[in-house]
Amino acid sequence: MNLNNLKSGWQQYKVMSSLSDIQEEEILSIIESNPSKLSGLLSSKITQNTLIYAFLLFCSNGGCVG
Amino acid sequence: MNQPSKKEFIKLIQDYQRLINSLCNIYFSSEEDRKDTRQDIILQLWRAYPNFRNESKVSTWIYKVALHTILSKNKKEKRRVPTESFSYSDLSNVAGPVFADDAVQHLQQAINLLHNIDKAIVILYLEGYSHREIAGILHLTETNISTRFSRIKVQLQRIFKIKQYESQ
Numbered sequence: 001m002n003l004n005n006l007k008s009g010w011q012q013y014k015v016m017s018s019l020s021d022i023q024e025e026e027i028l029s030i031i032e033s034n035p036s037k038l039s040g041l042l043s044s045k046i047t048q049n050t051l052i053y054a055f056l057l058f059c060s061n062g063g064c065v066g
Numbered sequence: 067m068n069q070p071s072k073k074e075f076i077k078l079i080q081d082y083q084r085l086i087n088s089l090c091n092i093y094f095s096s097e098e099d100r101k102d103t104r105q106d107i108i109l110q111l112w113r114a115y116p117n118f119r120n121e122s123k124v125s126t127w128i129y130k131v132a133l134h135t136i137l138s139k140n141k142k143e144k145r146r147v148p149t150e151s152f153s154y155s156d157l158s159n160v161a162g163p164v165f166a167d168d169a170v171q172h173l174q175q176a177i178n179l180l181h182n183i184d185k186a187i188v189i190l191y192l193e194g195y196s197h198r199e200i201a202g203i204l205h206l207t208e209t210n211i212s213t214r215f216s217r218i219k220v221q222l223q224r225i226f227k228i229k230q231y232e233s234q
Contacts (some may be wrong), residue, residue: 003222009172010192023081030109
C-alpha cells in the first residue's frame with residue numbers, strides 16, 4: 001500500500017475544513033482567561049502543600065504529647 | 067507577556083488555523099468537540115509560546131503541541147475509535163463531514179478507522195515528515211514508528227479492499 005496516494009487527499013482535506021475561521025477576539029478570550037485559572041490553581045496547590053508540610057512537621061515534633 | 071507578543075501569537079494562530087482545524091476535524095465528529103479541542107490547543111500553544119525559539123519549523127511545533135493535546139484529551143475521555151474489526155457501517159459512519167471528492171473521502175474514511183496514535187503517524191507522514199521526525203514529535207522511538215507504520219499499511223490495505231469490494 002503506497003500511502004503517498006493519500007497525500008493529495010490530505011492537502012485538500014486541510015483546505016476543506018468545516019470549522020469556521022477563528023477570530024482575533026476569540027483567541028484573545030482564550031489566552032486571557034488562562035492566567036487567572038492558572039494562578040488560582042497554583043495558589044490552591046501552595047496552600048495544600050503548606051498544610052501537609054505543617055502537619056508533617058507537627059507530627060515529627062511529637063504532636064500534642066508533652 | 068506583553069501586548070506585541072499577543073499580537074504575534076494571534077497572527078501565528080490565524081496563519082496556521084487550517085492545520086489546527088483539520089486536526090480537530092479528523093479526530094472529533096461533533097462540532098462542539100472540535101471547537102472545545104481547538105480552544106484547548108490554542109491554550110496549550112499559548113502556554114508553550116514563551117519557550118518556542120524557532121529551533122523547529124512553526125508547523126512542526128504546532129503539530130507537536132496540537133497532537134499531544136488531542137491525544138491526552140482522548141486518553142482522558144477514553145474515546146477510542148475501533149481499530150481491528152470494521153465493517154460497512156464503520157466505513158459509512160466515520161467522523162467528519164462527507165466530502166464529494168474521492169481522494170478526500172477515501173483518506174477521511176481510512177484515517178478515521180485508525181487508532182489515535184496511528185492516525186497521528188499517518189497525518190505526519192502525509193505532511194512529509196520522516197520516521198525520525200515523527201518519533202521526535204510524538205515522543206516515541208524510531209523503531210516503534212517503523213513497526214506501527216508497517217501495521218498501519220496493512221490495516222489501510224484491508225480497509226481499501228473492503229471499500230473496493232463494497233463498491234462493486
